[in-house]
Amino acid sequence: MSQTTPLAKPAAPRTVIEVGQPRGFLAAEVIEKSGTDLNRCYQCHACANGCPFIRAMDYPPNLVLRLLQFGMREEVLRCKTIWICVGCHTCSSQCPMGIDMAAVMDTLRLMAVEEGVAIAKPNILDFHEEVLRSLERYGRAHKLGIMWRYKVKTRRWLSDLDVGLKMLAKRKLDLRPSRVQAQEEIGDLFKCYWRESK
Amino acid sequence: MSLHHQIDFSYFPGCSMATTAAEANMSLMQSAKILGLNLIELSDWNCCGSSSAQTMCKNLSLGMAARNLSLAPAGRPLVAMCPRCLHYLRHAKVCLKKDPETHRSLEERWGRPINLDLKIMHFMEVLVRFGLDRLKQSAKRSLTGLKFVPYYGCAVFRPPDLEKEKYYQGEMEDILVALGAEPIIGAYTHRCCGSFLSATDPEIVTPLVNEIIDSAVAAKAHCLVTACAMCQLNLEIRCTSRERLPVFHFSEVLALALGAKDYEEWFVRHLVDPRPLLQNLALVA
Known part of the structure; x- marks a missing residue:
């Protein structure tokens, strides 16, 4: 994480501003x-x-x-x-x-x-996708499942292990998801979801 | 049992209250029962969409929140405790009011009316509007001596769309002061807790959470009381400061004052044990 103050110093100093498209x-x-x-x-x-x-x-x-x-x-x-x-x-x-x-x-x-540009924080996009996967499957967020799959995807196994274990010990992470009965209504909502989520 | 005549509300718990913050839900249900506010869980509710749906697909976000509105029976307000859920539910209502075509198509899709006159309220608003007399009559334990930071996080901030909606700025203090507690306002009461960055980028969130907790310590508070279950979790799991303070859900403090007895069940779920503080103040045995 950069500790510089963005106000004082933009990420990459540049001398020429190239205007990509007509202004506006x-x-x-x-x-x-x-x-x-x-x-x-x-x-x-x-x-x-x-x-x-x-x-x-x-x-x-x-x-x-x-x-x-x-x-x-x-x-x-x-x-x-x-x-x-x-x-x-x-x-x-x-x-x-x-x-x-x-x-x-x-x-x-x-x-x-x-537009498929390079995502500056791909782990955050991964996280949102895992949340949506959980919502699509259960209609509600199953946090343990989300965090597990997020870890698999980002391979950040050891980071935060202590916090995860504490949360498990305090029974803050339910093993089983709570789910919506009318699954077809939830599935239907995800049809507008722009990306293949499988 | 309640001394008061019952008032019915539809209740939207949301994913946090239903799982990670079960202690907030338990204490909320206790409080409501004592006050005669009958919170009837919305049948087959789904997640409000949260920031992830909002980030990835606006239609999905609107659809998820709107489905909950379609489940709310006519004739009673819909109550939420989670400020974020409240936000997305209200936002869906505003969007559908502006977009009759989508409103109609969603109604047809589900075969249920979506009532756009539905009142959507936060539980604190319910308390202030319907419960102040009841609070006084039902208070069992005085909170005298409890110095708390009313921590709202981003809960009262909202986009221009929702600026005319009622929010609950100051209501946490109003209610807890009525029950004897003392608010400490010289801390970061309105600083965002970090939201989902706590899961994805804890190194960004930890310094922010530490600043919030440190500010409460510096202001000589005993504890923080949160309006939002996610804030409570983030303030607990991301704090690395040397001196830490208990962080309560608003409903826990409320239920304590109202004489609830099952507090052990809530407090064992905290990462910073609040019992020593409460024992010092002779609030719990």
Whole structure:
């Protein structure tokens, strides 16, 4: 994890800004998909100042909006920030212009996956997929199963073993999933899910 | 048994309350029973969708939350305890109001009406609206001496879409102060707990959780009380600070004050044992 302050120093210093698409094109696409007018942003940095996760991000949220306005598609879709954002809405609550930053981040994650760009935090994508696999199968989250499969996928066996064992000892991880009776209704919902989830 | 006439509510537990935070659910059901608030579990409920569905597919996220709305019988409010579930359920209602076509198609798909006038409330809101008199009459143990940080995490933050919805800023203090406890507000009460990053990137979450706990220690609190079950878990499992504090679910403290007796069952599930603190204050034997 980078400990540098993104506000002071962007991840990769660059001298030339190459504008990938006509200015406004990418921003317009994201505005349409997210339903939030990010062009209202006047770079006050309220979102960045409030974000609890800023230290783990490569671009502060306001800079993500700026990159969108500059049409820098790859930069935005490949950045860590969109995956680190957990959607806590601290920024949305603080934004003086009422920009729904979390909706922008949701949109960008989806675009990143749909366009098949390199995902900056593949383990987070893996985690979300495991949660969805559990939801598809049971209709509810079975945490032990999710964590087990996540471990298999990311091969991070030893990290966090102590926490996992403590949770098991405290009976916080149920061995058996609780499940929805009307499985066909749940399965049906997953038909819109864009990816082969098997 | 309850002294009060019963008021019926549909209750949406959600995955955390149903499993990892079973102690929160047990104490909530105890409290509700004592107060005569009849929480009727939504039949065959499913996960609200959570951040993962929201991240991967908006239609899926909407569909999962909306199915729960379709299961709620008319004539009684739908109550959630998990702030995130509340958020996704409310969000689905707002989306369907704006999108009558999807509303109709989901109703046809399930053959059930989705009532968009359904009241969706947080349990704290229920308490404040229906339960304040009942609280006073039913309190058995005074919480006097208990200094707590009301930890909301991100629970009261919301997107602009939901800004007109009622939230429960300050209600945790209102309720627990009425029961004798003393709120400590000089700590990080509204700092996100790290959510799913706790599972994927603990090294990001640990320093944040430590800051939250350290701030509570510095403010001389005895404990933190959380509005959200996931926050409770993250604050417990990710804290590496030298000095640690017990972290309660709101419903546990409430149920204690109301005289619940099965607290041993909840507290053995905590990673930081809260019993020494409660014994010191003579709240439990």
